[in-house]
Every structure is written in structure tokens, then in C-alpha cells.
Amino acid sequence: MSSRVHTLEVVEVIKETDEAASLVFAVPDELVERFRYHPGQFLTVEIPSDRTGSVARCYSLSSSPHLDDELVVTVKRTIDGYGSNWLCDNVSVGTRLRVLTPSGVFVPKTLDADLLLLAAGSGITPIMSIAKSALLAGAGNVYLVYANVGIESVIFGAELAEMIVEFPDRLQVVHWLESERGLPTVDDLAELLVLCERYDTFVCGPTPFMEVCRAALQVIGTPDKHVHIEKFQSLTGDPFADIVVAESSATSTAAATIEIDGRSIDIEWPRDTPLLDVLLGKGIDAPYSCRAGECSACACTVRSGEVRMRKNDTLVDADLALGLTLACQAVPVSERVEIAFDQ
Ligand SMILES: Cc1cc2nc3c(=O)[nH]c(=O)nc-3n(C[C@H](O)[C@H](O)[C@H](O)COP(=O)(O)OP(=O)(O)OC[C@H]3O[C@@H](n4cnc5c(N)ncnc54)[C@H](O)[C@@H]3O)c2cc1C
CATH class of the missing domain: 2.40.30.10 (Translation factors)
Structure with a gap:
């Protein structure tokens, strides 16, 4: 276990x-x-x-x-x-x-940057953590657009109202209620966000909402590398079950140095086997959850060399620009690779 x-x-x-x-x-x-x-x-x-x-x-x-x-x-x-x-x-x-x-990589690299937070429904959950943390421990401005079907579905309404009183100069919250204004369109959001194109941006909500947000961010010119997305999806596998790691049949390996839990380990990485399976097979307690490229719990940073993900249903351009990969899907491409579990 x-x-x-x-x-x-x-x-x-x-x-x-x-x-x-x-x-x-x-x-x-x-x-x-x-x-x-x-x-x-x-x-x-x-x-x-x-x-x-x-x-x-x-x-x-x-x-x-x-x-x-x-x-x-x-x-x-x-x-x-x-x-x-x-x-x-x-x-x-x-x-x-x-x-x-x-675990997870939907995390601001610094709490001191100006943050644009776009949430709908239960997508407010990680956004709330980020907003509170930035206001308490950071120095930038926080601009939150929070969409809901109606007033009765607004989670954390009272807490947000208190935060606005406590941080009047740094926090701005726009509640977008579908019952009053319909679903937000690309043009609606682009108009709201027009001054935020340089902000570090975090988006979480149902897929159609996130698509409209992405399109609006493109309209205002936010570079993809500033846009972080968290997809809420159910896991298909069971990370609590005992794991059976398949034997590799690869004849060729890459040389890999892995930094994990404060130590550095050299391994021969079979070219047909995802990194996570190699590590678990050696009894190394690497982080993971879905093992299916769906959740980012096993995200790690490629420090040098090249890997390829078989499937990636969670990391976006902003994550890839930081060198992130998913250990459960990564196989080596180059002869030598250095990877750090630093998330
Ligand atoms: C990184 C991440 C963060 C998330 N954060 C949040 C969050 O903060 N808040 C939030 O609300 N959600 C969050 N989610 C989404 C959450 O993980 C679930 O996807 C969501 O709650 C829906 O799960 P569900 O089981 O209710 O629905 P579904 O996944 O739609 O459940 C239906 C599934 O359950 C199966 N099923 C039905 N009955 C049974 C049974 N008796 N036994 C076993 N299986 C059965 C069905 O076959 C079907 O596959 C997040 C997801 C991710 C990936």
C-alpha cells in the first residue's frame, strides 16, 4: 500500500x-x-x-x-x-x-502576480483556495468572474462578500447569474476581461464554460502560457487498489535520473513503459491517482532530455511550457532524461 x-x-x-x-x-x-x-x-x-x-x-x-x-x-x-x-x-x-x-498542478507559480480567476458552479472550489491564499499571502490584484445558474447555487457567496470588504483595493468579484443575464458569451467575457490579458489566469468549471473562457481569452490576447485549466472529471481507475505493474518487453532503455522525495535515483527506463510503472515496480513511492492521464497527480518536471506522453487529458499549454509531463503516461524519447517530482 x-x-x-x-x-x-x-x-x-x-x-x-x-x-x-x-x-x-x-x-x-x-x-x-x-x-x-x-x-x-x-x-x-x-x-x-x-x-x-x-x-x-x-x-x-x-x-x-x-x-x-x-x-x-x-x-x-x-x-x-x-x-x-x-x-x-x-x-x-x-x-x-x-x-x-x-496533488495537482492547478497552482499559481507565485501569489504575488495579478490573478484572473474564472469559475462556474463547483469550479469555484480550487479558485476559492487560490483567491484566499493570494489575498492573504500575496501582493497582486485578484479579479474573479464567478458564473452560476442562479443566486441559490452560489457557493461561498457570504465568504466572498466578506473578502470584498476586507480587500477592497485588491479583490474584484463579478457574479454572473444565468437567471439574470443568460449564459456568458465570448463577447460578454471579452468585454469584462479586456484589461486582464497579462494576468496569470485560472479557469475551472463545466466544459462549455471553459471553452467560452478560452475563446474570450484569445480575443483579448492572453498568451496560452498564462492560461491554467482544471478539468473536473471522474476517475476511471482505482488508485486505492493494489497495483500490478506489467513486465517490460522493451529491448532498449533510456538512462534516467529521477529526483523524488529529496533524493536522486538513477534508473534504466524501458522505452515501452510509463515512468510511473517503472518507479512503482522498483518500490519507489511516486505520487499518482488516476494512472490514465486524467488528473495530474503524477505531474513532474522534465529538467533535461525528451519524453512523450501516450495520453494527456489534463495538462494544458501553460503546464507544458513549464516542462511538466505525466509520469503515468510518459515514455522516454531521448537517450538521457532528468526528471524531478517537484509539484
Ligand atoms: C482534479 C479534479 C478536481 C475536482 N474537484 C471537484 C470539486 O472540488 N468539487 C466537485 O464537486 N467535483 C470535483 N471534481 C469532480 C469529481 O471528481 C467527480 O467527477 C464528480 O463529483 C462526479 O462524480 P460522481 O461519481 O458523482 O458522478 P459520475 O462519475 O457521473 O458517476 C457515475 C458513475 O458512477 C458509476 N456508479 C453508479 N452507481 C455506482 C455504484 N453503486 N458503485 C460504483 N459505481 C457506481 C456509474 O457507472 C458511472 O460511471 C473534480 C475532478 C477532478 C479530476
């Missing part, structure tokens, strides 16, 4: 709206180091199921590492979804859940 799997207890459940609840996890003293996180990262939660034993789902942390001792995730019910409804219906104070330590 990976040392990244831990059981945490829920110490509070907060009803945010009719459709969304925040689960507050206490972190015991001995796990504080393991559960340190950056604003924008997520937990992977194991959810029991009579049908399959369990399913795994990712939930972004809405708490801020600069403000909160406890870890908070905010879950919005998905119509006919299994995991989100199970969590909203069954979790109460004292429930113990297995989770993976925080």
Missing part, C-alpha cells in the same frame, strides 16, 4: 447550498507534513460502493494553506452521479475516509 494513502476523519460538514456540501477533515499532528498543499491542489477520496467495492473521486481543496489548519473539500451533487451523491448523503461528523495526499 502506498504511503500516500491515509485515513482522515471528518470533523464538520457544512451545507453550502441545496446541492453542495463542504467536508472538513482534521489532520493529525503526525500527518501534517504529508498533507501540506498548495492552493489549487486536490485530494483523491475513496468512496465505498456495494457494487464495485469502492470508487475514487478527486475533490479540490477549497481551504487555504495560508489560513486553515483543517482540509476542506467542497462536493457538488452531479445529477445521477454515484460518488458526489454518496458523499453528500452519507458523510457526517466522525466519518473516516481514505484519501490520497494532495
Whole structure:
């Protein structure tokens, strides 16, 4: 069992709206180091199921590492979804859940830059963590556009109102309610965002919303390398299950140096095997969650050399420009590669 799997207890459940609840996890003293996180990262939660034993789902942390001792995730019910409804219906104070330590790359490189935050519905969750952290620990301006169907579906409405009072010169929030203004169009957003083309930009929400945002950002001229996207999708695999790593049949290998957990390891990397499988096969406790190119938990930085991802359904241009790759999908292209798990 990976040392990244831990059981945490829920110490509070907060009803945010009719459709969304925040689960507050206490972190015991001995796990504080393991559960340190950056604003924008997520937990992977194991959810029991009579049908399959369990399913795994990712939930972004809405708490801020600069403000909160406890870890908070905010879950919005998905119509006919299994995991989100199970969590909203069954979790109460004292429930113990297995989770993976925080991971993900939807994280500002600096909290001092001006930030443009675009959220819709439950997409506010990582955005809230980033906004709180930037205001408390950073120096830049924060411009948030938050879209919802109606006033009743706005999560964190009261908290945002308090933040506006506390940071009147640095925080601006535009609530876009579909019930009043219809869905935002590319032109609507381009008009709102026209002064933000140099901002470090974070976008999270349903796919159609994120597509409109991307198009609007193109209209105002934001370079792709400034645009970070978090896709909310359900994992198809189960990272809590025991992992069987297939034997490689490759005749050729690359020489790789891997920095992980403060040490440097030299390995022969078979050309047909994703890096994550090589590391797990050697008993190295590398971070992972979906193992299917869907979630970025295993993201790492290529310091030198070249790799190729077999599938990438999560990293965007801004991530690739930083040299990020997914260990669960990366195979070597060059003879020598240096990689660091530094996310
Ligand atoms: C990085 C990341 C961050 C995220 N952050 C958030 C967040 O902050 N807040 C949030 O609300 N969401 C978040 N999500 C989305 C979240 O992980 C889930 O995708 C979402 O909650 C929907 O999951 P669901 O199980 O309810 O729905 P679905 O995935 O649609 O569930 C339906 C699936 O469950 C299966 N199923 C049905 N019944 C059972 C059963 N009894 N046993 C087993 N399987 C069954 C069905 O076959 C079907 O495949 C995030 C996703 C990612 C990748």
C-alpha cells in the first residue's frame, strides 16, 4: 500500500447550498507534513460502493494553506452521479475516509502576480483556495468572474462578500447569474476581461464554460502560457487498489535520473513503459491517482532530455511550457532524461 494513502476523519460538514456540501477533515499532528498543499491542489477520496467495492473521486481543496489548519473539500451533487451523491448523503461528523495526499498542478507559480480567476458552479472550489491564499499571502490584484445558474447555487457567496470588504483595493468579484443575464458569451467575457490579458489566469468549471473562457481569452490576447485549466472529471481507475505493474518487453532503455522525495535515483527506463510503472515496480513511492492521464497527480518536471506522453487529458499549454509531463503516461524519447517530482 502506498504511503500516500491515509485515513482522515471528518470533523464538520457544512451545507453550502441545496446541492453542495463542504467536508472538513482534521489532520493529525503526525500527518501534517504529508498533507501540506498548495492552493489549487486536490485530494483523491475513496468512496465505498456495494457494487464495485469502492470508487475514487478527486475533490479540490477549497481551504487555504495560508489560513486553515483543517482540509476542506467542497462536493457538488452531479445529477445521477454515484460518488458526489454518496458523499453528500452519507458523510457526517466522525466519518473516516481514505484519501490520497494532495496533488495537482492547478497552482499559481507565485501569489504575488495579478490573478484572473474564472469559475462556474463547483469550479469555484480550487479558485476559492487560490483567491484566499493570494489575498492573504500575496501582493497582486485578484479579479474573479464567478458564473452560476442562479443566486441559490452560489457557493461561498457570504465568504466572498466578506473578502470584498476586507480587500477592497485588491479583490474584484463579478457574479454572473444565468437567471439574470443568460449564459456568458465570448463577447460578454471579452468585454469584462479586456484589461486582464497579462494576468496569470485560472479557469475551472463545466466544459462549455471553459471553452467560452478560452475563446474570450484569445480575443483579448492572453498568451496560452498564462492560461491554467482544471478539468473536473471522474476517475476511471482505482488508485486505492493494489497495483500490478506489467513486465517490460522493451529491448532498449533510456538512462534516467529521477529526483523524488529529496533524493536522486538513477534508473534504466524501458522505452515501452510509463515512468510511473517503472518507479512503482522498483518500490519507489511516486505520487499518482488516476494512472490514465486524467488528473495530474503524477505531474513532474522534465529538467533535461525528451519524453512523450501516450495520453494527456489534463495538462494544458501553460503546464507544458513549464516542462511538466505525466509520469503515468510518459515514455522516454531521448537517450538521457532528468526528471524531478517537484509539484
Ligand atoms: C482534479 C479534479 C478536481 C475536482 N474537484 C471537484 C470539486 O472540488 N468539487 C466537485 O464537486 N467535483 C470535483 N471534481 C469532480 C469529481 O471528481 C467527480 O467527477 C464528480 O463529483 C462526479 O462524480 P460522481 O461519481 O458523482 O458522478 P459520475 O462519475 O457521473 O458517476 C457515475 C458513475 O458512477 C458509476 N456508479 C453508479 N452507481 C455506482 C455504484 N453503486 N458503485 C460504483 N459505481 C457506481 C456509474 O457507472 C458511472 O460511471 C473534480 C475532478 C477532478 C479530476
